[in-house]
Amino acid sequence: MSNNLKKFALKALSILHLRDGNDDLMYADGPDGQPDLNRPMRAHLYGPGTKQYAVARAEQSNRTMDRMKRKGKADLSSDEQVKENAKFLARCTAQLENVEYENLSGDDLHMAVYNDLELCFIPAQIDKFIGDTANFTAQPSTT
16 A cells, blocks of 8 residues: 555645634625625635745745845834735735725735735734645635
8 A cells, every 4th residue: 555645735725714803704895885795805825835935935035135135134124024024925825806905906906905004914814824734735724
């Protein structure tokens, strides 16, 4: 009997149903202005076992090294920290589903949402989600 380690490989993408600041599931508004339960606000995310995630981490490390070379230190201001985290998370985001923000789309949408301090709960939950490999296993996610 052969043991195939690949059966434990991580999935490339996983979907996180976003939660608001009260930890309630978020839904896009329907035509009546009320939450439409058929339109969940979700993030489709690349996991730690993907090239996209690896590239995002490498770029983040390279920016840190560049800062050290230029400034002699790697410390970030709070604004720089938010921007740095937003860049990483945007690279790990395949799509934000049913999310609208200032008529933006794609990477522009991701960066705007992740840089908005009033929406800090969104990048926080995404960061936590992609940091947990259990969210990218073949087992169904309960998140």
